[in-house]
Amino acid sequence: MEIELVADIASYDRMASPPITELSDRARDIFRLVVEDYLGRGQPVGSKALSQQSGLNLSPASIRSVLSELEQLGLLAAPHTSAGRLPTESGLRLFVDGIMQVAEPTREERVAIEQQLSAPGPIEKALEKTSSILSDISGAAGMVMVPRREPRLAQMRLVPLDETRALAVLVGEDGHVENRVLEIADATSHSALQRAGNYISAQLSGRTLAEAAQTMRADIASGQSALDEISAGLVEAGIATWSEDPARRPVLIVRGQANLLDETALGDIERVRSLLEDLEDKQSVAELLDSARDAESTRIFIGAENRLFALSGSSVIASPYRDREGKVVGVLGVIGPTRLNYARVVPMVDFTAQSLGKRIGWQGKNDA
Template sequence: MSSPPITELTERAREIFRRVVEGYIDSGQPIGSKALAADGTLNLSSASIRSVLADLESLGLLAAPHTSAGRLPTDAGLRIFVDGMMRVAEPTSEERAQIEARLSESGPIEHALQQASALLSDLSGAAGMVMVPTREQRLAQFNLVDLGQGRALAVLVGEDGGVENRVVQLDGPASSGSLDRATNYITSRLSGRTLAEASQAMRGEIAAGQTQLDDASRDLVERGLAVWSEDANERPVLIVRGAANLLDEAALGDIDRVRSLLDDLEDKQSVASILESAREADATRIFIGSENRLFGLSGSSVIASPYRDREGRVVGVLGVIGPTRLNYARVVPMVDLTARSLGRSMDKLIV
């Protein structure tokens, strides 16, 4: 049964529903009619409140755990609350200053991404996540330098002037002629291409026997391509900070759920695929509990937003993961602000 839009509820039902959701988000515990009546501002008896709670449960917006007389929101109820009732709490000036200060420093991009993930964790009380941007820069030059003892240094130079080095293990000593021939061959085919494009072209030529390389030079080319491809595959796709925050006092009462969530976080490729689905979003996206298959069993929510460079190009996605009782009103604008701040810092970072 699909849940009704919030506009179809009576004013009384909406107010009671709002208080149950906000109480659950604040405490992590089911909210009962006695607690709602004790507040005094509803001017309703416990019996009248119980009747409304039962109606909301029949509509699929609330559920009653068998161990409690109280109610808590279902995933569908949380979705209705987030989409139609949530009162967004903008970050304070102190929080804004903290975010801007920690993300405004120049330096390696990995440091900025780790800072962003840690920031999200600290400010949300959950786990912060940041996708590492793909590095598809166009290349300008490649060099192989003999290091002796069966090793060579592979040097990649990008069109933006960035330089990256990797050590290539060889079967034995390499002649200067072989190194030069391999270097010239690779440089002539990668100029203006990404590494993936250049690798595909060169492997195709080598497999088809369309090169003038001798065996030694061809071996150097294949080893150079192999070490760079392996490096690209092993680079982290996701940085997660603050997973320990998921073990709060309320979570310890449901340790199986938390264990399931921590297991999910270990599969970073799957988590990254969820964040990837927010890449083209115009605004921060919210995935609640069973709305996402990966986190359905752990009862967790993800709040994610793309971050862009100064030209407006999406370069990655960041977000927060935690229990479905996340403080959405506070965390959603926090994620959005962090994404915008990280985007403004992109041109200062060393990729």
């Protein structure tokens, strides 16, 4: 399974770790055991526990020597002088990049996810359900960005207000109406306004804003449009008024924040508080998820690799989901402590994104 692993470049350079190939077999084995134990229990692991449980056939003293070496390389850290070791964020990155073997969802898990998402109902319900599914499978918080819907034109009218302004009344196929004021030249006649509105309603209806603009320019450039220069300018200005309000924030559905308050969080309550505050700033979280739009598959952000979570030390696993035409329409993912079970959660997030894409495609087909 393909996984795209991404780090904030400045932070990644600062936390650069040696390639996995530079570690000896013994060091790699011990490093893997420490990380897997930490991801499973969330606690540091000591040399005595490793010697008793791992089957390494090494004495605690030999294991301590290797742990010390891994600590010097910046892959492990000791929270206290007498405590065991746990992986650093740099160590987790090395583990995810070079050692982790993902556990593909079982047939039962795949069927369960698809059944939940295929239930009849509005797409908004499926998006909320997806967020809950992600929370359940990860034991963390699930997040889904609502698809951006680009309206399709139905008709437009241009109504003169005074000598230099006109009101553009734009109607979408879904019945959505927007009124925008646009500037016009002093010499613009009422007939030019009417021609522009009629052209859009007759020639560009059923198209998105981008499609309408492309068609209009092609028609004018090829001489197929009977519009004069003034009317053509009004058409372009009218289409341009149908632009999304830049202050409009993307809709982000978050479920399962309570999962972040588990027993291991009690000893690090400041980190959890910082994470919950980060989640309250949905605009910033949405921007982080949005950066995964261009990924072919799942992306993983670990701790301070992303500045947004530098204080909370959290990880994000994100995957884009697509419509029936293969176009990315949104991003989903999970957010939680850096000790997420990456090997299990990564493929589950990827499969959930695929399943949601099928659901959206099915919905679109029925709406067509």
